[in-house]
Amino acid sequence: MPNAIVIEDLTKLFRDVAALNGLNMTVPEGSIFGLVGPNGAGKTTAIKIVMNILRATSGRAQVLGWDSRDLAGTAFCSIGYVSENQKLPEWMHVADFLAHVRNFYPTWDRELENDLVKRFDLPAKRKLKMLSRGMRMKVALASSLAYRPRLIVMDEPFSGLDPLVRDELIECLLHGAGEATVLISSHDLAEIETFATHIGYLEAGQLRFSEELRSLASRFRQIELDLGASPLQHGALPESWMHLDVSNSTVRFIESRYDQGRTPSDILQVFGDVKNATYASMSLRSIFLAIAKATRETNA
Amino acid sequence: MNQVLHIFRKDVRRHWLEIIVSLLLLVGFGWKMPILWSPDPNFGDAQISRWLFALLGFCVCFSWWFLIVRVIHGESLVGDRQFWLTRPYQRRWLMAAKVLFIIAFVNVPVLIFDVALLAQVGFSPWQHVPAILQGQLLLTVFLVLPVATISAVTESPAQFLLIFFGVVAYKTGESWGVSEIPSSSVGGDIPSTAAVIVAAATCLGLLVLQYFRRDTAVSRWTLLGSVCVTAIILTATPYGRLVEHAYPDLPAGSLLTAGVKIEKNSGDHPADSPVTGKTLNLYVPIDTNGLVQGSIVVIEAARLTIHAPGGAAWNSGWVSSGRVLWPGPARFTQAFDVSSKFYSSVAGSAVDLRISLAVSEYREGTSREITVAAGSFKVTDGGICAAGQGRYWASTTLQCKSAMNEPAFAAHLDPKSSTCNLPDPTWPSLQLPRNDGNPSAEFGGGAGLFPVHPFEINFGAATNPKGDKALSIVCPGTKFSIATPAPYSRYRIATEIQAVHLATYRNYDF
Numbered sequence: 114m115p116n117a118i119v120i121e122d123l124t125k126l127f128r129d130v131a132a133l134n135g136l137n138m139t140v141p142e143g144s145i146f147g148l149v150g151p152n153g154a155g156k157t158t159a160i161k162i163v164m165n166i167l168r169a170t171s172g173r174a175q176v177l178g179w180d181s182r183d184l185a186g187t188a189f190c191s192i193g194y195v196s197e198n199q200k201l202p203e204w205m206h207v208a209d210f211l212a213h214v215r216n217f218y219p220t221w222d223r224e225l226e227n228d229l230v231k232r233f234d235l236p237a238k239r240k241l242k243m244l245s246r247g248m249r250m251k252v253a254l255a256s257s258l259a260y261r262p263r264l265i266v267m268d269e270p271f272s273g274l275d276p277l278v279r280d281e282l283i284e285c286l287l288h289g290a291g292e293a294t295v296l297i298s299s300h301d302l303a304e305i306e307t308f309a310t311h312i313g314y315l316e317a318g319q320l321r322f323s324e325e326l327r328s329l330a331s332r333f334r335q336i337e338l339d340l341g342a343s344p345l346q347h348g349a350l351p352e353s354w355m356h357l358d359v360s361n362s363t364v365r366f367i368e369s370r371y372d373q374g375r376t377p378s379d380i381l382q383v384f385g386d387v388k389n390a391t392y393a394s395m396s397l398r399s400i401f402l403a404i405a406k407a408t409r410e411t412n413a
Numbered sequence: 414m415n416q417v418l419h420i421f422r423k424d425v426r427r428h429w430l431e432i433i434v435s436l437l438l439l440v441g442f443g444w445k446m447p448i449l450w451s452p453d454p455n456f457g458d459a460q461i462s463r464w465l466f467a468l469l470g471f472c473v474c475f476s477w478w479f480l481i482v483r484v485i486h487g488e489s490l491v492g493d494r495q496f497w498l499t500r501p502y503q504r505r506w507l508m509a510a511k512v513l514f515i516i517a518f519v520n521v522p523v524l525i526f527d528v529a530l531l532a533q534v535g536f537s538p539w540q541h542v543p544a545i546l547q548g549q550l551l552l553t554v555f556l557v558l559p560v561a562t563i564s565a566v567t568e569s570p571a572q573f574l575l576i577f578f579g580v581v582a583y584k585t586g587e588s589w590g591v592s593e594i595p596s597s598s599v600g601g602d603i604p605s606t607a608a609v610i611v612a613a614a615t616c617l618g619l620l621v622l623q624y625f626r627r628d629t630a631v632s633r634w635t636l637l638g639s640v641c642v643t644a645i646i647l648t649a650t651p652y653g654r655l656v657e658h659a660y661p662d663l664p665a666g667s668l669l670t671a672g673v674k675i676e677k678n679s680g681d682h683p684a685d686s687p688v689t690g691k692t693l694n695l696y697v698p699i700d701t702n703g704l705v706q707g708s709i710v711v712i713e714a715a716r717l718t719i720h721a722p723g724g725a726a727w728n729s730g731w732v733s734s735g736r737v738l739w740p741g742p743a744r745f746t747q748a749f750d751v752s753s754k755f756y757s758s759v760a761g762s763a764v765d766l767r768i769s770l771a772v773s774e775y776r777e778g779t780s781r782e783i784t785v786a787a788g789s790f791k792v793t794d795g796g797i798c799a800a801g802q803g804r805y806w807a808s809t810t811l812q813c814k815s816a817m818n819e820p821a822f823a824a825h826l827d828p829k830s831s832t833c834n835l836p837d838p839t840w841p842s843l844q845l846p847r848n849d850g851n852p853s854a855e856f857g858g859g860a861g862l863f864p865v866h867p868f869e870i871n872f873g874a875a876t877n878p879k880g881d882k883a884l885s886i887v888c889p890g891t892k893f894s895i896a897t898p899a900p901y902s903r904y905r906i907a908t909e910i911q912a913v914h915l916a917t918y919r920n921y922d923f
Contacts, residue, residue: 194499
């Protein structure tokens, strides 16, 4: 699958602080790529460099075949960008704003615009500054979908929105995006989980991992073992096991490379016979919490 | 190109109120402009009207600043949150749209304003196209470019004001610093022009850089760099040498050299008054004669050098003068600031004075005889005059208006030809020929805001023999001649006087 975005060794220093530290990442074409990570991980910086809003200190990014540093003018006819902290021309009415941006796009679809306005229930005659945060996000999204871009980049679009508005935004995004590639950064793992096809985890300016959401969900398991008696000692633990917790005869841990055949044999090798074993699937949130915690422990 | 009109229309929609206010202020300013065309009032309502007019002028300029700042900040080039950064704006069309807006609502209104006022007064705007365009250029260089540049490197009006006032404070300090450099008031044309060119080129470059590369950090450093460069130009210029280069020594034995001398104060010098302050004024009277008919000499600058016994010396540097000399004997007094310390050290001794004068000589062209009419009458191609009361004296003055700037002229009046009812036409002061003129036309023409320039042709005071009544010597029917002077040469002359006491030159009235 060709990639819509390719990021290579991207570094961004703000004075002496590295917001990005040799970031490498690819966003496959047609995917809905969720970029997640804790606050200060570098998500917004990475997106702003990709969008040519900020300049990288070193490294490069390619967006739909363009070097991100050359991204300007007509290149943005194929790209939609929505951000939580974007400054819109607040003096404009909703209808005026849509009419204003419409003129820049040869591929603008009036029918889709009308459909999005109806779907979002946008008040055409109201000034943008009079709109709630959620409504403003809807206007920004509508104005970024109506020209059917090949790539939609969204930076924390759900931040501070109530669940109903989030659902509406997601629904419209999925409805309007069509075949477009979507790169979306978010803290809201539960929401991302519902529609992302790929996931990337960014921390301290580096991508810890990036993969299809299905494969991620299938390789993480919360495992609980009943050994029948307290283990006096056990063998070396596989690297893929995280957060081992032993309490009397019960052992809990997270397996990050679960395999139906290999994982039971690893358990057998470490603990010997077990009385009972449960393998529970994990939510995206639990997976990330586990990864974040493990990283912190490693760094400590 | 569509983008240009599209962004322009959007900006007009957004700023329509500011545009109307700005245009109304300009109309009001033009409406009240005739206040300037009458002689200066000294007190009362007319003075208040002038202050209000000046305030209105400030409001016009402020409305332009405001419009330029707002329209550029509409698509701010600073920051990373503006929606337009990720829309298909072509940067060159964005810049063109902003230029179009400024031309449409700053330059074009001023152009129309100039043309309308010139036509109202009776000048043909077509005859003054170069001067009108010169006014537009100056308006652009001194107002539009700096305001647009600061707007392009700031994100908000507050940031703009911060940098703007910083620049104003810096320029004020710079002007003060430069004024402390000897000869800077005379030899400053070349460095000032160079500084303006550097500043204008920097502004243009930064606007292009910001619109095409949006590199605010580099732009701000460049702005600071250009401020430093202009400061270096203005402070490191050898002003004295520039004056000496521009005004070479007049060959020895020439007529004017023989005709310039410092007048020696006769008699003993009075008891010296105490010295206070860092400097004190010396007033040196200088006699001139020997100018050929048809010549006008402008003393552009003067330099006083004092040589005291024992080798002590001091010189004033070049001090601007501006005195205009006409053919025939003349005397004028040139003031110099002298260091109090040096003065005190030589006050008791006889010293030698040497005065150097940097002069521009003009020669009058063909003169025309003009007859004063009852109402307004044309004097030259660029002037419309009317006989009337001068500022302080009765009817020795013609109140004139010219297009864009004061023209160069040399006017002569023989009071014997006056048609006024003179009580004693044999009175000696009425036998002296009267001259007035402006040897060189001014540059700039009020940067477009003052297309009609009021000026006076003042033939000097005339009183009755008792000296208690002002006489009118310019009345309808009075004839005078007028010619256009042309630059002839520039040179430097010097004259010396030996063994004088400085104290004798401390009083202006000898």
